[in-house]
Amino acid sequence: MASLGELTAGIAHEIQNPLNFVNNFSEVNGELISELVEEVEKGNTAEVKAIAKDIKENEEKINHHGKRADAIVKGMLQHSRSSSGVKESTDINALCDEYLRLSYHGLRAKDKSFNATIKTDFDNSIGNINIIPQDIGRVVLNLLTNAFYAVEEKKKSPHPLKGGNEPYEPTVTITTRKLGSPLGDGGKVEIKVTDNGGGIPQKVLDKIFQPFFTTKPTGQGTGLGLSLSYDIITKGHGGELKVETKKGEGTEFIISLPVNG
Structure with missing residues (x-):
């Protein structure tokens, strides 16, 4: 985290x-x-x-x-309050936007040379959904922090090209959208955190949600962030947390949450 x-x-x-x-x-x-x-x-x-x-x-x-x-x-x-474990009606778009700004400015405060393009695409039809806001906020913050770390690492690589000879532009995107359901249960909300970093190798991908597994240098990661995030989404909210990645092109984490919790 x-x-x-x-x-x-x-x-x-x-x-x-x-x-x-x-x-x-x-x-x-x-x-x-x-x-x-x-x-x-x-x-x-x-x-x-x-x-x-x-x-x-x-x-x-x-x-x-x-x-x-x-x-x-x-x-x-x-x-910031300790999670009460109680779900409440929450504006998921506002929560995602808030933690996007906190994550970015937090990293900028730590390293003034850090810079990245941030993009948002929020589905305004979602409205409020029933979640534990403190917990989902921590998950979103963790995914965003990892995304910013990934693009910064790619930027530091010897030849960070976008494609052809275009200069690399570190970019992190967060989107939300509502997915309908034929069951009439309110459907699901999908949150995607995407980066155009270096991607995740397959051998790492297989262990990514395991406790204490981290690819970051000693002292920079506990290896608990994604493991805790996975538990919060799946066990705490009955949702799903998936990852899609392409080596050299980037990674996308996909959170799926039931609207009615």
């Missing part, structure tokens, strides 16, 4: 954006208030009203971005 440090860095980045806005607009308002005092002393009513209007607009922006930071913190607290 992603380290606490990486996750914390991702959260910090997400909060920093709205806080920057709050700080900037607060500074501007401080300057405007000084101007307002000057114009009041001059008796320039029209200018006083104009400055007051600007201050009010900035206060609204401060309020908006403050609420945004508050929402991020509340969301993270919800997902």
Whole structure:
């Protein structure tokens, strides 16, 4: 699973954006208030009203971005709590998008040179599904972190070409879609995490969901991430976790979850 440090860095980045806005607009308002005092002393009513209007607009922006930071913190607290094992109605698209940003910014905070193209394609017809959000969030975060690791490793290889002579562009994609069911049971939701890294060798593929198996260097992986992810999906949610890979071209992890849990 992603380290606490990486996750914390991702959260910090997400909060920093709205806080920057709050700080900037607060500074501007401080300057405007000084101007307002000057114009009041001059008796320039029209200018006083104009400055007051600007201050009010900035206060609204401060309020908006403050609420945004508050929402991020509340969301993270919800997902960081120890799993209660209780399923709840969850917006799977929002959850996937949230952990995509956390994973990417967490890795960027750890290594400033890291960069990758991130793509999303969310099926808006899904709505909410019945899952344990903390657990599914951990699975998605783990798959994304592995995907970013794979594209970074390929980028570091001697000749990372996309095909022909095109330069390699590290890309990680996450998609969701709803799959219908003839049984009338609500069907399934499919989450795919795809990378264009180096792919997984067959000898590794056969062991990939086994506990403590890892291909990462010592100290970089526990080998528990995919094993725990597999158990969360299959045992905890009655779903499926599959992997498809092509050497030199990339890997795709496919999560399938019942809509009605």
